[in-house]
Amino acid sequence: MDKLHSHQNLQNRISYLEKELLKAKSSALPLTFNLEPRLFFEICEHSKNAIAIFETVDHGNNFFIRYLNFKAEEIESVNRKKIIGTNLTDSFPSVKTSGFLNALKKVYQSGHPEDFPATMFSSGKIIEWKQNYIYKLSDILLVSIYIDETEHRTKEFELFEHREKLEIAMEAANYYSYEIDFQTMKISTDLELYIHLGYSDSESKEFLKKAGSLIHPEDYKKAVNLISQHSRKIKPSLKTEFRIKNKRGQWVWFSANGKIIEWDKNSNPRRFVGLVKNVQEEKEMLFKLQESEEKFKSLATLLPEVIYETDVHGNITFVNLKAYDIFEYTPDDLKKGLNVMQILAPEEFERATINLEKVLEKENSTGEEYQAITKTGKRFPILVYSNPIKKNNNVVGLRGIIVNITDHKKTQEQLKNSEETFRQLSENIADGFWLRTLDEKVIYANPACYNIVGARLKEIFEDFDLYLNWVHPDDRKQITEQRQKNLEKQDKIHFYEHRIINQDGEIRWLWIRTFPVYDTNGKLYRRAGIASDITTQKKLWSELLAAKEKAEESDKLKSAFLANMSHEIRTPMNGILGFAELLKDENITEQDKMDFIKIIDSNSKQLLSLINDIIDVAKIEAGQLTLNKKETEINPLLCEIYQLFKKEQKRLKKENITFNLKIPDSENPVIFTDIFRLKQIFHNLLSNAFKFTKTGTINMGYQIISENGRSYYRFYVADTGIGIPENMVHFIYERFGQVQPQKFTNKHGTGLGLAISKGLIELLEGKIWVDSVEQDLSQKISGHSTFYFTIPINKMFSSKKQKPEVKLKQKMKDFSTVSILVVEDDKDNLEFLRRLLRKFGATVFIAQTGEEAIQLVKTNTQINLVLMDIRLPDINGFETTQRIKEINPKLPVIAQTAYAMYNDREICLENGCDDYMAKPLNRDILFKKINQYLYN
Numbered sequence: 001m002d003k004l005h006s007h008q009n010l011q012n013r014i015s016y017l018e019k020e021l022l023k024a025k026s027s028a029l030p031l032t033f034n035l036e037p038r039l040f041f042e043i044c045e046h047s048k049n050a051i052a053i054f055e056t057v058d059h060g061n062n063f064f065i066r067y068l069n070f071k072a073e074e075i076e077s078v079n080r081k082k083i084i085g086t087n088l089t090d091s092f093p094s095v096k097t098s099g100f101l102n103a104l105k106k107v108y109q110s111g112h113p114e115d116f117p118a119t120m121f122s123s124g125k126i127i128e129w130k131q132n133y134i135y136k137l138s139d140i141l142l143v144s145i146y147i148d149e150t151e152h153r154t155k156e157f158e159l160f161e162h163r164e165k166l167e168i169a170m171e172a173a174n175y176y177s178y179e180i181d182f183q184t185m186k187i188s189t190d191l192e193l194y195i196h197l198g199y200s201d202s203e204s205k206e207f208l209k210k211a212g213s214l215i216h217p218e219d220y221k222k223a224v225n226l227i228s229q230h231s232r233k234i235k236p237s238l239k240t241e242f243r244i245k246n247k248r249g250q251w252v253w254f255s256a257n258g259k260i261i262e263w264d265k266n267s268n269p270r271r272f273v274g275l276v277k278n279v280q281e282e283k284e285m286l287f288k289l290q291e292s293e294e295k296f297k298s299l300a301t302l303l304p305e306v307i308y309e310t311d312v313h314g315n316i317t318f319v320n321l322k323a324y325d326i327f328e329y330t331p332d333d334l335k336k337g338l339n340v341m342q343i344l345a346p347e348e349f350e351r352a353t354i355n356l357e358k359v360l361e362k363e364n365s366t367g368e369e370y371q372a373i374t375k376t377g378k379r380f381p382i383l384v385y386s387n388p389i390k391k392n393n394n395v396v397g398l399r400g401i402i403v404n405i406t407d408h409k410k411t412q413e414q415l416k417n418s419e420e421t422f423r424q425l426s427e428n429i430a431d432g433f434w435l436r437t438l439d440e441k442v443i444y445a446n447p448a449c450y451n452i453v454g455a456r457l458k459e460i461f462e463d464f465d466l467y468l469n470w471v472h473p474d475d476r477k478q479i480t481e482q483r484q485k486n487l488e489k490q491d492k493i494h495f496y497e498h499r500i501i502n503q504d505g506e507i508r509w510l511w512i513r514t515f516p517v518y519d520t521n522g523k524l525y526r527r528a529g530i531a532s533d534i535t536t537q538k539k540l541w542s543e544l545l546a547a548k549e550k551a552e553e554s555d556k557l558k559s560a561f562l563a564n565m566s567h568e569i570r571t572p573m574n575g576i577l578g579f580a581e582l583l584k585d586e587n588i589t590e591q592d593k594m595d596f597i598k599i600i601d602s603n604s605k606q607l608l609s610l611i612n613d614i615i616d617v618a619k620i621e622a623g624q625l626t627l628n629k630k631e632t633e634i635n636p637l638l639c640e641i642y643q644l645f646k647k648e649q650k651r652l653k654k655e656n657i658t659f660n661l662k663i664p665d666s667e668n669p670v671i672f673t674d675i676f677r678l679k680q681i682f683h684n685l686l687s688n689a690f691k692f693t694k695t696g697t698i699n700m701g702y703q704i705i706s707e708n709g710r711s712y713y714r715f716y717v718a719d720t721g722i723g724i725p726e727n728m729v730h731f732i733y734e735r736f737g738q739v740q741p742q743k744f745t746n747k748h749g750t751g752l753g754l755a756i757s758k759g760l761i762e763l764l765e766g767k768i769w770v771d772s773v774e775q776d777l778s779q780k781i782s783g784h785s786t787f788y789f790t791i792p793i794n795k796m797f798s799s800k801k802q803k804p805e806v807k808l809k810q811k812m813k814d815f816s817t818v819s820i821l822v823v824e825d826d827k828d829n830l831e832f833l834r835r836l837l838r839k840f841g842a843t844v845f846i847a848q849t850g851e852e853a854i855q856l857v858k859t860n861t862q863i864n865l866v867l868m869d870i871r872l873p874d875i876n877g878f879e880t881t882q883r884i885k886e887i888n889p890k891l892p893v894i895a896q897t898a899y900a901m902y903n904d905r906e907i908c909l910e911n912g913c914d915d916y917m918a919k920p921l922n923r924d925i926l927f928k929k930i931n932q933y934l935y936n
């Protein structure tokens, strides 16, 4: 401060100097250097002002430098020793242009001191600034006391410039300065402030006097309080906000700061300066911000989802109420510090950390699923969305939403399950299922649908022409009509069936059901369909129909059969009963007696044959018929059959028919088959041939043929009879199948013969068929039939030894030493056997129950043989046999059964019997068997 002497200081010093000089004058000191020179120079040398003394010798035209003090030497940057005594204008030529010379002259001439601020310009800028005070010391001497103010003035100028700039800047930034004088307690401000608030110039000037009166009373109080705190040095500076009323009576917000800049000696504040700034806009912004934050917060409270904010470390800084609700933490927990990781299950940490870093690197998260954990350890799934919070382009934290997806998950799971169920169902059902839009675009079709329709399903389903092409030609018309119906009634269920030709060219039947699908608003928006391949059902259905027809037919046949059977049975029964009745007559002749017995015998045989047929059919159908194959020469066998039928031809009085046996010219071939059954087949065929032929020829024979690498005997019976209509050819092999039997004169027959023959031939691994032309006398077409059947030639004849048939002795022995036990509960049969055996001399024991039989065996050791009936009233024949064998294991037991339905022989042998005979017993066979067991 000392260095920069203010103008005032300079004045003070000069006046001091003047006073000193005047003192010197008054004390009669010499005016020039009469003054104590040492003192004078002492003063001058220590003066901080530059002092120069000039002398004029030519009345003020030229001035010579007489003295320069130390300071002047310093300011002028000269060596005073060199320039003292020189002409002023020579040493300092600039005095002419600066006006200093003129100023000296003026003071010299007027005698009045002159204040002369001297400036030097260079490039339009003041480069030198000196403040001179020129004083006339005597007639020839002038004193110039001066100071170089260049630096000070430059600074002052710069300060002025700065202040101007500052004022402009302050105005631009709405800053206004103010000052408080603590002594007067007056506040003064920039006039601009009031103008800025809309007041007129004159009003503003008024306010200048009473600044502070416009401040809001509350804020005023607050500001006074703050200033007081500041003045007591409680606060280092003042910073506050207050409202000032504008011209329109509105309160405008200002911010103010300031500082006490002057204190008195007692450290009391004297001056306070500061700036105020209009912050109304910022305030409004802040209010809006606060308002929107308020809004946000109240909305956040209402939100059903969790809203959160964290810092960069994941420490939660804000959450809405929902968060406390679902995570079970309290606001206190949050205050104490809660990291986002604490609401995640431990296994999620690693993934969450990676994701957190990604978001912090400014990536927005699209939603990550985590397992959350509550304060009490409850777990549930959440979906977390987060965005980075940025400030000045730096990420300072995270903000996001957490959604509890437990319900969503459950629904998703349920949906998944139901979808899975649907998928399983739809992919595994054999029925085709599809869903399509109302404009016939296929949305879904299950695999079965593709199986039925093929890979082009979509194409076919979406283009009716293609569909029609796929439909069987015979069903196309019906399907075209059906489609029309479907289109007209899209909201109805439609059923229909049609055939298609599939990729393999196969005709398949489809059953189709299409139905409407509605959306949640009950609006029709899709159609779905189910197609089932019902080809098998259709086939079954037609088979069922055929079976039904057949059953009805067979029902009819049965009725016919029963009528026939009744006839067949009654006829021989009539004969038997009628002639048996006649036999009772004592007067009949011996010849008649014999004739009657023959008739009874013949009728009985006929009846037995019928029963045998029925039993055979039953056995074949039950799969119970067993074969007894053996090796036999064919030719003699056929001769035997032929001979038998020669006799039959005679009996039938059909000698007019030419009957031939044709045997191929070859070695006598051998056949391995069931001879009995082979004879039975021939018997049936030949019987029919004779039955249905009136005249012409009947041939029988065989050929050896080869088919598919196998050799067969092909037997045949050919006749020139009535023939068989073509459509009945298959029917005749059915049980009871007869072609209009009433048409024929020969009404004998049950319709079982061919059924039995076919069954037997198939058991013998052969086939039967017929070539026939039906006789039509009106068309003069003669009929004929040739029945063929095959038996394979089995070259590898079974090596298995057949159980040898009991060899029957040809010669009959006398039974006089024989005791036979007859076990039989039927009195007639018993009587018959008793008489028969006795007739041949045997002793006959009789038992009607099993127990009786056992007792008799126990008590009569002479019994040699037992004839055992199987069906007995108490214990059956098998058990009786076993108990008899326990008593006497060697006693032969021959079973006699009337069942004939089962494999009797096997069953009897298995149950301990030695042999078996079917009822009615053949006398010869019985005697042969008894002979065999007693004398062999």
Ligand code: ADP
Residues within 6 Å of the ligand: 684, 688, 689, 692, 719, 721, 722, 723, 724, 732, 737, 738, 739, 740, 741, 748, 749, 750, 751, 752, 753, 754, 755, 785
């Ligand atoms: P049945 O001869 O007892 O009636 P079959 O089963 O032996 O029974 O024959 C069935 C039917 O086949 C006969 O009723 C007859 O209509 C027809 N049939 C069988 N053989 C001949 C044949 N040689 N000529 C004409 N029709 C025959």
